Amino acid sequence: MKKIETSSKISLLNLPESTLDVILELLSPIELINMSKVCTYLRGKCRSDHLWDNHMKHKWGRVFGHFAFKEWQWHVTIITKEEGSVLNQQINILNGSLGSFSGSWPMLCVGSYLEECHNFKSLLLANHFMMALYLSLESGKFWFPAQLYRGLYVHDALVSYNSITDTFRARTRSWNGRIVGNDIHWDKLRFSPVETSSCVRHVSDCFQELKPGDHIEIQWRGNTQAPYDWWYAVIGHLDSCNENENYCLCQNSETLVVEFKQYPQRSSMRKAKLTRHTEDSAGNYGGIRKLHSQEEIQKWNELLDHQRYI
């Protein structure tokens, strides 16, 4: 009976790297970490940014966006600076790394927070950025900026993952860092589409082009001491307009009508009239973001429908 060649004679490590890569790309994050304990060669292969970038996109793509990534880069800079540098001292005081700041006292916002950041130092010094990022998220040590869906608005928060329950905790981005949610499910979160934090009025670049029918999100706050939330709305017609598409001149008006469809037509809450070109930051309304993605618009409409049936 013929015996198959035993493993010791054929080392898989003698294969071209691309062949080994095929197997490594199929491994889960836990297994990649396990695999990196096998030998120094595999440790190097299993920590490559390419492999961990795949896992980042796959698991975290929907909630961890471009601006959260910028926060991460900020922490990387702080952590990898030499001992004794000014930036490094920040870590000694708090045992964690504070991200970027925005707003002004007393409405100060923190961009992110990385607990026990010394854990990541050796990985970062070895340039394994994506792996360190993935682990910082998975372990819950990285409080990163994201937005929480709450009924018909989203709230800016810092969120931290709990791998045991597969849910998130959230803190407000304001300086007090109060907990604003526990056991938050993945589908209640999305990545921050703008860099603007909740403490600052968003600088809108779309005022000129907004016309009836456009889908938007608009900042709103209860008072000047509260952070902004983002509310979904649609640009509406002026009262004077008969809403005939061909004769509508609403786009040219200095008045912008913002319509909140969750209120009945006759309700005074339904429409807000704002001045198109103003950076007035004293009022309760803030900046506007025009929605382009069908996916975002559809999500809001689903939430609207859900609201109506309550």
Place this chain on the structure above:
Amino acid sequence: MAQEASSSTSSKTISLKTGDGEIFEIEASAAKQMKTVQRLIDDLGDDITIPLHNVFSKELPKIIEYYKKDITGEITKDFEAEFVKDLNDDEVKVLFLAANYLDANKLFEFLSQNIADRLESKSVEYVRKYFGVENDFTPEEESKLREERAWSFRGIKEDE
């Protein structure tokens, strides 16, 4: 230049000779799926017995069995599960290396996934034997690696 008479090619068989001297027949259309074999056919002609120095008589029949199913479009998840069910980790590895040598893409991808699945729950020492490598870490490096895993995946038990 080999003749491309389509209807006669599909029923033609190719002879393959393994590294340990045994001869097997496969359909020309199956041979097409193994790029290395096809290249040899293009160079040597389809009437000659094609020598495969790095593939042996234990594994070639399995590979032929797979591609027999492939050319009739009958490869299903069930078939693939059954195909590897009774193979041990070494046998899968040998097939994987053979598929790599033969440049048989579909089988190669399937076996890669199977190896990845098999590795998922194995100990570090097992993986070392499987890949045929030595542990070249210092004790310090090893304890550092253990620490890393402990804090990064809360709730996952640390294995030995």
